[in-house]
Amino acid sequence: MPFKKHTRIEISKEDVKFSAAHFTIFSATERERLHGHNFKVSLLLTADVGDNGMCFSYVEIKKRLRALCETLDEYTILPNASPYMTLEEVDGEVLAHFNGETLRFLRGDTLILPLRNTTVEEFARYLLEKLVEDAPFVEGNEISELTMQVSSGPGQSGSATWVRA
Numbered sequence: 001m002p003f004k005k006h007t008r009i010e011i012s013k014e015d016v017k018f019s020a021a022h023f024t025i026f027s028a029t030e031r032e033r034l035h036g037h038n039f040k041v042s043l044l045l046t047a048d049v050g051d052n053g054m055c056f057s058y059v060e061i062k063k064r065l066r067a068l069c070e071t072l073d074e075y076t077i078l079p080n081a082s083p084y085m086t087l088e089e090v091d092g093e094v095l096a097h098f099n100g101e102t103l104r105f106l107r108g109d110t111l112i113l114p115l116r117n118t119t120v121e122e123f124a125r126y127l128l129e130k131l132v133e134d135a136p137f138v139e140g141n142e143i144s145e146l147t148m149q150v151s152s153g154p155g156q157s158g159s160a161t162w163v164r165a
């Protein structure tokens with residue numbers, strides 16, 4: 001029976017992470033208070049194994065994951081696609097309007113991302129989409145599946161998966 005051999009590479013290193021402040025919005029009227037996490041980022045990758053017994057050096061993956069984490073590190077992260085909150089930038093501040101109140105943040109401390117919420121599942125989707133944008137990396141290494149996982153603490157995480165069509 002014909003079959004194709006794949007290998008799975010997992011990168012799950014303590015220093016592949018980003019520290020950020022956020023608050024999860026649960027409904028039009030309910031949210032958490034602002035708080036922070038060290039969000040840990042892991043990647044599970046499926047690719048073909050070459051005749052040299054390797055798919056490709058996972059150093060390349062770690063380099064990209066660390067670079068992606070650096071873009072999110074040490075910010076208050078706000079979603080600009082929330083169904084319940086609107087953002088506006090005024091005089092060097094970001095004003096977040098939610099449920100009749102306004103939260104104010106210094107623009108320089110804030111990262112506004114195309115997310116619906118600042119949840120682990122949305123962070124995972126965002127980071128996966130950023131990684132897959134690197135077509136030479138994905139195409140060049142015959143990667144067939146990628147699963148990006150983001151954890152807000154031990155025992156809780158969200159993930160997003162991309163499968164080659």
Ligand SMILES: Nc1nc2c(c(=O)[nH]1)N=C([C@H](O)[C@H](O)COP(=O)(O)OP(=O)(O)OP(=O)(O)O)CN2
Pocket residue numbers: 023024032037118119120121152153158
């Ligand atoms: N589906 C999701 N639900 C929740 C998320 C999320 O990202 N996706 N996030 C939160 C909160 O932001 C919070 O940071 C995590 O919730 P909490 O359980 O309070 O986290 P702790 O690290 O304090 O875990 P403990 O079990 O309380 O130690 C909520 N929901």
